[in-house]
Amino acid sequence: MDIGYWVLGLPMPVHYSILNIQYQLSGTMHTTTRILHENDDREMQLGSVNPPIYHSSLFTFPNMQEFLDAQAGTSSRYIYSRHRNPTVEALEQKIAMLEGGDGCIATASGMGAITAALLATLKSGDHALVVDSCYGPTRAFLDGIMAGLGVTTIYFHPEQRDISGMLRANTRALYLESPGSLSFHILDVPELSRQAREAGVTVIIDNSWATPLYQQPLSLGVDIVVHTGTKYLGGHSDLLMGAIISREDWLPPLRQAAELLGATLGPAEAYLALRSLRTLPLRMAQHQGNGLAVAAWLSDHPKVRRVLHPGLPTFPGHELARQQFSGWSSLFAVELLPPVSPEQRHGFVDALQIFSIGVSWGGYESLLIPLHATTPAVMAQRQRLGLNSDHYRLSIGLEDPADLIDDLSQALARYEIA
Ligand SMILES: Cc1ncc(COP(=O)(O)O)c(C=O)c1O
Structure with missing residues (x-):
């Protein structure tokens, strides 16, 4: 102007x-420009730069005809916020644009997105093929609630490239996550999607690690993308949210599942997420640089066995990852050499001053989680994925990378290897 x-x-x-x-x-x-301005309608919001939070569960009608038109779907008026809310829609439009989808359903958490997507694509008697490196509660939902509803699930190892022999006549969904958030195995998403689509199987992917900035799975042959926006999209560890994105054909059943589950997002969280999205490119650039700097430094450390970061040229899936990602987020893992005694593990973690112990990731703050100290289900999965017992997952935040390296350096100095 x-x-x-x-x-x-x-x-x-x-x-x-x-x-x-x-x-x-x-x-x-x-x-970067589109995230800031796409679909903004400032006239509608009295010129306000930011969209208002429509803090209302319901919308009323001036007369019978307006009500009937809204019920019939012949007008665009809002009715009830579990169904549609203007603040939530502003967020959904931006996320759909980022993923290159026709629409988005914002959900109350990542699990809200995952469970709605699975319930929309699978019914009793169906079969799902799922990558073994998927997020633990996704597996718990499939093996528990979905099994109870008559859906069978089998898992394939993330290094398996040919899944055609595992697809059955009743297979309806292929569920992917690339990379997985423990071993960081990279999947050949276009090839796996091709095999599934040839068999008429719907492909779903959890794209939370890369964010829609660094990978757009719909362009790789995937049908439905799910996110935990609690991580990088939110970015400040102050909200829970999720998102489901697809092309036009899948949107109605996905929205219906999310609405009937009561899993749709509220307007206050949507506002926070909109605010966060504006800095997503800036934050991701810093996460990327910080993550690579810390990962590279750890790779050269004499007490480190290996670093599992898809962006490192030494990582086994690096070349495949380069074909699918346009950038790297900052969640990765390190395996240390075995310590002289188990107490050393506690000593190493407790010595850290900037890193906190925390299970989530993608926030502004750096986190570390010792995976040998988590649930039996995670430990069993870790073994199947070939990870050792000195495996730590790091979420690198927005601090100065030199300070993070200093922190790890002083903590590792106290860690005695066998
Ligand atoms: C890869 C992945 N997907 C999904 C989820 C679930 O997200 P939420 O906690 O927002 O339900 C998580 C949470 O940690 C995750 O790590």
């Missing part, structure tokens, strides 16, 4: 006064 018109108090030219035209951005504009 020409600041001169504002300062001199002159009437603005017509094209400046119709603000919402200014924000109908062309598809060729850069993602």
Whole structure:
């Protein structure tokens, strides 16, 4: 906008006064710009730069006809916030744009997105093929609630490239997560999707690690993308949210599942997520640089057995990852050499001053989780994925990487290897 018109108090030219035209951005504009301005309708919000939080569970009607039109779906009026809410829709439009989907359903958590996607694609008598490195509660949902509903699930090792022999006549869903958040195995998403689609199987992927900035699975042959927005999309460890993105054909059953589960997102969380999205490119650039710097430093440390970071050229899946990702997030794992005594493990973790012990990831703060000290289910999965018992997962935050390296350095100095 020409600041001169504002300062001199002159009437603005017509094209400046119709603000919402200014924000109908062309598809060729850069993602960073589109995250900021896509679908903003400032006229509708009295010129306010930020969308208001429509803090309301319901919307009322001035007359019978408006009510009947809304019920019949012939008007775009809002009815009830579990179904649609303007603040939540503003978020959904931006996430759909980022993933290159036709629409998005924002959910109350990542598990809300995952369970709604599985319930929308599978019914009693169906079979699901799922990568063994998937998030633990996803597996618990499949083996517990979905099994109880008559859905059978089998798991394939993340290094397996040919899954055609595992697809059955009743297989309806292939569920992927790349990379997995323990071993960081990279899947050949286009090839696995191709095999599934040839057999008429719907492909779902958890894309939380890469964020839609660094991987767009719909362009790799996937049908449905799910996210825990609690991680990088939220980015500040202050909200729980999730998202489901797909093309037009899958949107109605996905939305119905999320709505009937009561898993849709509320407007206050949607506002926080909108606020976070504006800095996603900046934060991810810093996460990426910090993560690579810490991972590279750990790789050269004499007490380190190996570093599992897809962005390191030494990582076994690196070349495949380069074909699918346009950047690296900052969640990765390190395996230390075995200590002289188990107490050393506690000593190493307790000596850390900047890193906190925490199970989540993707926030501004650096975290570390010792995987040998987690649940039996995680430990069993860790063994199947070939990880040793001195395996730690790090979520690298936005601190100065030199400080993070100093912190790890002083903690490792106290760690005595056998
Ligand atoms: C890879 C992955 N997917 C999904 C989830 C579930 O997300 P939420 O905690 O938002 O339900 C998590 C949570 O840690 C996760 O790590």
